[in-house]
Amino acid sequence: MKDVYMDNAATTQVKKEVVESMIPYFTENYGNPSSIYKKGRNSKKALDESRDLVARTLGATSREIYFTSGGSESDNWAIKGVAFGNKDKGNHIITTKIEHHAVLHTCEYLERNGFNVTYLDVDKYGMINLDDLKNAINDNTILITIMYANNEVGTIQPIKEIGKIAKENNIYFHTDAVQVIGNIEIDVDELGVDLLSLSAHKFYGPKGIGALYIRKGVKLHPYIHGGAQERNRRAGTENVALIVGLAKALELAYEDLESHNKYLIRLRDRLINGIMDRISNVKLNGHIEKRLPGNVNISIEFIEGEALLLSLDMAGIAASSGSACTSGSLDPSHVLLAMGLPHEIAHGSLRLSLGDFNSEEEVDYVIENLTKIVQRLRDMSPLYENVKGDN
Amino acid sequence: MYSEKVMDHFTNPRNVGEIEDADGIGQVGNAKCGDIMKIYLKIENDIIVDIKFKTFGCGSAIASSSMATELIKGKTINEALKLTNKAVAEALDGLPPVKMHCSVLAEEAIKSALKDYSEKSGVIIEELKDFEPKEDHH
Structure with a gap:
């Protein structure tokens, strides 16, 4: 595992x-x-x-x-x-x-x-x-x-x-x-x-x-x-x-701050680009440049964050989400809402935060599994029905 | 936090999909709250011969949909009407208190689909005459 x-x-x-x-x-x-x-x-x-x-x-x-x-x-x-x-x-x-x-x-x-x-x-x-x-x-x-x-x-x-x-x-x-x-x-x-x-x-x-x-x-x-x-x-x-x-x-x-940052930015950008290339209807949250080196936060349309986290966990991946179901409150993340994201998009947010112990191989593993999981959840989602034809 | 049954139904949900020529379709919940359930029914001689679901929501919402469809597949309309949210939750070996609304959503999605069937087919279902799903369960 x-x-x-x-x-x-x-x-x-x-x-x-x-x-x-x-x-x-x-x-x-x-x-x-x-x-x-x-x-x-x-x-x-x-x-x-x-x-x-x-x-x-x-x-x-x-x-x-x-x-x-x-x-x-x-x-x-x-x-x-x-x-x-x-x-x-x-x-x-x-x-x-x-x-x-x-x-x-x-x-x-x-x-x-x-x-x-x-x-x-x-x-x-x-x-x-x-x-x-x-x-x-x-x-x-x-x-x-x-x-x-x-x-x-x-x-x-x-x-x-x-x-x-x-x-x-x-x-x-x-x-x-x-x-x-x-x-x-x-x-x-x-x-x-x-x-x-x-x-x-x-x-x-x-x-x-x-x-x-x-x-x-x-x-x-x-x-x-x-x-x-x-x-x-x-x-x-x-x-x-x-x-x-x-x-x-x-x-x-x-x-060795410089090499730490270089390393994390390389992993981060590989992760962001990999997700964007493989999964449709995904949006990067946060600033593109003025951003922490290890932070990836994305909204994945038509699915809900907690279901996503449970599925990732079954693949051995630990991540977090701004969905209401994971925050313990009724509303999704106050940060995403303040940034103007609609509730339904905020519910489908995923944060992957990288650190010194992560590897390129792990990034690729996450991209691979996330792609499959998102497809599985979207196939179950009534919100995705109307979109499929457009792709 | 979830029972093994919930995880089983989340991982291997039963009856996922759509029925193209469904006799009744019901949809409850809204995206703003983070959960929508859609139920498709195929009914012959008052018996639910096929049922499918599509759900946008958390793990317990997907598991509740799956369990609810399994509980009423092959049952008569009357039997399906008796399905309560509590029965769905119990069949899943319980849901965390904050997730009980997921089972309510499942019960209401089925009732909505039955009501739709009643309206389309002209088969009167007395119990659903005044049924209105609550759009927002939170």
């Missing part, structure tokens, strides 16, 4: 070197970093070195890196922390309609607690309009939170330009960079971001660990009360082993 994992935007396989880097911090150096004896000091040293590495990679200082449990926590903290910490200045937040739910639901929570939120539209490629952003700013705006790249369709936003607008208007700028780390070079100063979320399991690190970059001087509320850890802002004994794993994964990810 084949085992083809093409859901790397959901999570990734942990690299062997990363696993090995963590083991000593479970077995020998398990001391609490707050303890003064040797075991504790060893942990503290690993913690400090990990923090330094994350800081260096982002172009930040170590005092600006805060470890969290992952992307969702980082997003929650950045947004709630800035909102409640700057209530005296204003109560308006700007975001987009295509954010991750960790951002959207946090914003909705704040709306129920006295804040106003503007959700910017996107165009058919999933791109925001900078004039819309400028027009949305008012005297009460305290935070702009816009994702660096979208998790579903891979569209990359003009973060630098957004950062410039935020700075000109003296507004804090947070970006959810969870999908971008390990795919794009990051320099927080160059980008003009004040807060940035990242999560280790998206770049071949462990789950349950992430970080939030908080620019020095940004006013924000602490997230967890109860201890002096993370500069009194996020209490709780540090997850040393996983933090070491995060740092190792980050180091590996930026060691």
Whole structure:
């Protein structure tokens, strides 16, 4: 049975070197970093070195890196922390309609607690309009939170330009960079971001660990009360082993960014072209160029996404879909709907996200099997009857 | 998440296709919600001698269509009218709660096809006089 994992935007396989880097911090150096004896000091040293590495990679200082449990926590903290910490200045937040739910639901929570939120539209490629952003700013705006790249369709936003607008208007700028780390070079100063979320399991690190970059001087509320850890802002004994794993994964990810990107783009374009050549009535979702190297998102007309995923799974292929049946809600993907896709097309969406462990042979296997599966489901679909004659 | 029966009927659906000179055709659901079921009936002497389906939808929608057609093939109109969505779900060894509407769709698709047969053939089916499928099941 084949085992083809093409859901790397959901999570990734942990690299062997990363696993090995963590083991000593479970077995020998398990001391609490707050303890003064040797075991504790060893942990503290690993913690400090990990923090330094994350800081260096982002172009930040170590005092600006805060470890969290992952992307969702980082997003929650950045947004709630800035909102409640700057209530005296204003109560308006700007975001987009295509954010991750960790951002959207946090914003909705704040709306129920006295804040106003503007959700910017996107165009058919999933791109925001900078004039819309400028027009949305008012005297009460305290935070702009816009994702660096979208998790579903891979569209990359003009973060630098957004950062410039935020700075000109003296507004804090947070970006959810969870999908971008390990795919794009990051320099927080160059980008003009004040807060940035990242999560280790998206770049071949462990789950349950992430970080939030908080620019020095940004006013924000602490997230967890109860201890002096993370500069009194996020209490709780540090997850040393996983933090070491995060740092190792980050180091590996930026060691050879160029060849990683080249490789993924080659696989991605082979996959897109193969699907387009073999299957009719298919549309690529997202931006053609401003797109994450590993992202393929397509809408396949006349079939439904969950049936597609079940069939792919039977062929040993792991993928995801924006269909309502897979989202656990009644509506298909909010991202695809915001991009103007009709419901029926959004139901038939498929995301194949490539990673370092995928091969050209796997890409060909997916193209081959997807073609057969789509034909089988279309032969069952009453929507396809009227189209067959036209082909 | 799905029973083995659901997966079996999804993988090897029974009675897929169309009947060219069908005596009754019923279609329910809509593409916006992500599921459409279309049922074709061939009826002789009040007996469903052949039945085919076409479905756009998730795994449980396809499995529900397949099971429903299997349950009423060869049965009388009266017996087919008694088919409930619960019976379809039970025959599949259950459906997840969020997927129960798929079995409702199957029941209604069959009733719609029978109603169409009644209207075309003039055979009065008292039970379907006021039957209207709910377009949107969500």
